Amino acid sequence: METTVQKKLFWFLKEGTKLDLSNKTHVDMYIQQILSRGKSSDVKKLLKKIKPLEFSESFARIKNFLPKEIKMFWEEGLEILTNLQKRIPPSLANYLTSSKSSG
Secondary structure, three states, X not given: OEEEXXXXXXXXXXXXXXXXXXXXXXXXXHXXXXXXXXXXXXXXXHHHHOOHHHHHHHHHHHHHHOOHHHHHHHHHHHHHHHXXXXXXXXXXXXXXXXXXXXX
């Protein structure tokens, strides 16, 4: 999957540059820039494009390059989500993920 970068977030790339979101390096750069420079609407779009597991894996690789406050915010948020997922019965988790992906 490719995405065209927004100049306001990726000012250092040529206008119209596309990132290949199947490439981990591109995913890492995409997530890092949006988390550190984007608005909430940019983060919302990001979370629609990137699968949760892929986001978590990328975050683990890039977190040391994020500003301290952003790193702490996402570490806490991901920890809360992980703890919630452990409490959800597998049947409900399957239902939630299947209805989310089909809609």
